[in-house]
Amino acid sequence: MKIQSYDELKHSKYRLSLMLLLFLNIAVSLFCLAPMIGLAKSEMTLPVILVTLLSAALLALYLIKPKLKLPLLNPVAFILGALWAWHINYRYHLVFYFDGSFLIISLLSVFFISAIALSDYLLAFCLNITPPVLTVLLLDNGEHLALILLTIALPLIGFSLQHLMRRRTDHFTLRLMHQLYEEKENFSDLSMLDPLTGLYNRRGLKNRLDNILDNHAGSHYVLLLDIDHFKAYNDNYGHAMGDQALARVSIAIRDAVRSRDVVTRYGGEEFLVLMTNVNASIAMKLAERIRQYVVDLEIPHRFNERVSTHVTISAGIAPIYDNEFDQAVANADRALYVAKNQGRNTILAWEDLPKSNVISSSEAH
Numbered sequence: 001m002k003i004q005s006y007d008e009l010k011h012s013k014y015r016l017s018l019m020l021l022l023f024l025n026i027a028v029s030l031f032c033l034a035p036m037i038g039l040a041k042s043e044m045t046l047p048v049i050l051v052t053l054l055s056a057a058l059l060a061l062y063l064i065k066p067k068l069k070l071p072l073l074n075p076v077a078f079i080l081g082a083l084w085a086w087h088i089n090y091r092y093h094l095v096f097y098f099d100g101s102f103l104i105i106s107l108l109s110v111f112f113i114s115a116i117a118l119s120d121y122l123l124a125f126c127l128n129i130t131p132p133v134l135t136v137l138l139l140d141n142g143e144h145l146a147l148i149l150l151t152i153a154l155p156l157i158g159f160s161l162q163h164l165m166r167r168r169t170d171h172f173t174l175r176l177m178h179q180l181y182e183e184k185e186n187f188s189d190l191s192m193l194d195p196l197t198g199l200y201n202r203r204g205l206k207n208r209l210d211n212i213l214d215n216h217a218g219s220h221y222v223l224l225l226d227i228d229h230f231k232a233y234n235d236n237y238g239h240a241m242g243d244q245a246l247a248r249v250s251i252a253i254r255d256a257v258r259s260r261d262v263v264t265r266y267g268g269e270e271f272l273v274l275m276t277n278v279n280a281s282i283a284m285k286l287a288e289r290i291r292q293y294v295v296d297l298e299i300p301h302r303f304n305e306r307v308s309t310h311v312t313i314s315a316g317i318a319p320i321y322d323n324e325f326d327q328a329v330a331n332a333d334r335a336l337y338v339a340k341n342q343g344r345n346t347i348l349a350w351e352d353l354p355k356s357n358v359i360s361s362s363e364a365h
């Protein structure tokens with residue numbers, strides 16, 4: 001789950017609470033209007049009609065526009081609470097026999113709706129119950145104070161404790177999610193790196209490539225590099241030394257190019273450098289610098305037949321035309337092959353190959 005989808009979940013919870021509040025208000029207000037449909041003695045008052053109309057209109061709006069993101073919960077909770085307070089005040093003056101039960105029942109109905117719909121929203125809950133609570137306290141004038149306070153205090157304490165617990169759980173969930181997300185990012189980064197050299201692997205290259213080709217319109221070059229006679233190096237110096245040589249060559253390549261160039265361990269002893277926004281001559285200069293840096297490492301290689309007594313590399317270089325990366329790699333590989341045949345420790349540009357060595361795009365496809 002992403003942080004974004006967690007936010008969406010929170011928003012949908014908010015929306016559902018608001019819709020539930022509206023629905024319950026419609027249900028209770030319709031009950032008050034029941035005589036019109038023949039169920040009970042009429043309690044129809046202007047505030048009840050307003051509750052019905054307002055709730056129905058907002059509920060319809062939310063049903064029609066499910067993506068609506070308006071922070072209406074608090075104001076709506078307050079307005080509905082105020083309308084019920086108005087209704088209680090109005091009806092109170094029509095009660096003949098007063099033993100406090102009308103006020104208590106009115107309070108309990110408001111608490112009932114509020115506790116069900118607004119259990120996750122303490123502020124909205126308080127805004128919703130405050131007008132009826134104050135109205136009831138004023139109307140009662142202290143005659144049933146203890147009973148009314150108990151009616152208010154019990155749900156309020158229970159609600160606050162529950163709210164606190166839920167806040168802690170939410171906080172914990174969010175922290176856990178952030179942590180998991182960070183770890184996932186770390187794993188994802190690691191899975192793009194080659195463990196021996198610390199360079200990008202093919203996966204990392206693909207990731208960078210998509211970004212570069214989509215966002216940088218300039219000319220880009222592919223440089224394919226291969227260590228010369230590395231099998232002989234391994235056979236004679238051992239695999240562990242071979243690993244060390246690979247790691248040192250990787251550092252030399254990284255040092256020789258610009259920070260924006262993407263250096264990849266493309267295969268066992270093969271590297272690919274993606275050079276962005278360069279022209280042919282700069283690309284060639286960078287490639288030549290890599291070759292020189294590797295020679296300068298002076299890693300002894302007595303079996304680098306007829307080439308050198310040190311480790312060397314050969315390379316092929318090719319431009320990327322029309323974002324055709326695979327074709328550019330194939331062209332660079334062709335140039336590398338010729339460079340190897342020409343004696344190694346050599347850089348060759350695909351564009352400079354004799355015609356017989358150049359595979360056209362159409363042939364390659």
Ligand SMILES: Nc1nc2c(ncn2[C@@H]2O[C@H](COP(=O)(O)OP(=O)(O)OP(=O)(O)O)[C@@H](O)[C@H]2O)c(=O)[nH]1
Pocket residue numbers: 196226227228229230231232234238239240241242243246267268269340344
């Ligand atoms: N030590 C070590 N050797 C590796 C690794 N990956 C590939 N190699 C070795 O690299 C060698 C590549 O040999 P070849 O493909 O025959 O080429 P080469 O000997 O370099 O000859 P040319 O490329 O023609 O100059 C093989 O011996 C592989 O075992 C690695 O991670 N560590």
